Amino acid sequence: MEKSEEGEAMTRIITITNQKGGVGKTTTAVHLAHGLALKGKKVLLVDLDAQAQAGIALHIPPADGAFYLLTMEVKRSATAFIREQTAEVRPNWQLLPASPRLSGVEHALPSPSVSWLAESLGRFENAYDYIILDTAPTIGRLQVLAIWAADWVIIPAAPEPLSANSIQKVLRTMRSLKDEQAWQGGLFGVLPTMYRERVREHATTLAEYQRRFGKALVLSPIHLAARLAECPAFGQTVFEHAPTDRAAEEYRRLVDTVLKAR
Incomplete structure (x- = not known):
């Protein structure tokens, strides 16, 4: 994202x-977006998953906003695009929704450039403080574009032995982009999720994450929480559904960590 005259990023992706x-x-994408919005930051959450999971979690119907972002060489102003394609979620927080059309979007991209998504998002640099990209759980060009567009990457991972392999795959993609394309972003952290401290395997895996990736790059874990799992049924976040729950406090801590890093 373009820098201000002071050298600071005007919008953090x-x-x-x-x-x-x-x-x-x-x-994590939904709660980070809402948490930042509650702190007074203007936030755009972009759903890049053809299953439209972010919208479903918020009771917002699928739409083609993300598809148009990726496939149209937009001539309209950012203001017009935002007005026409985004959904207002909460104060300071908008969603660019996904639809099943994203499932074939890699074959419809107007440009082969790895920077295409970053360039498309560039026109929003004065509209938002943060843009959060929620990707599909797949290996493919769209994930590569989303990583290239990012200033920071957060990798949520369940504390299971096999999860380390999926983390390594993302890190290999990131290293490749740095080595071959001079990507300027970086890993913000691995976020252990669904954590249960009394499960020996979870504690062992968390320690292994810290050993392999460094303690500074392993964020404070999000514990498994029934109230968190209930949120999509109400179209709410845990900040609304159970604001005093442990999960709410843990996601607030993640939000504060992001804000302090800016």
């Missing part, structure tokens, strides 16, 4: 990704 499903990726 954060990609939430993992090539393994069921690890709390969309839950």
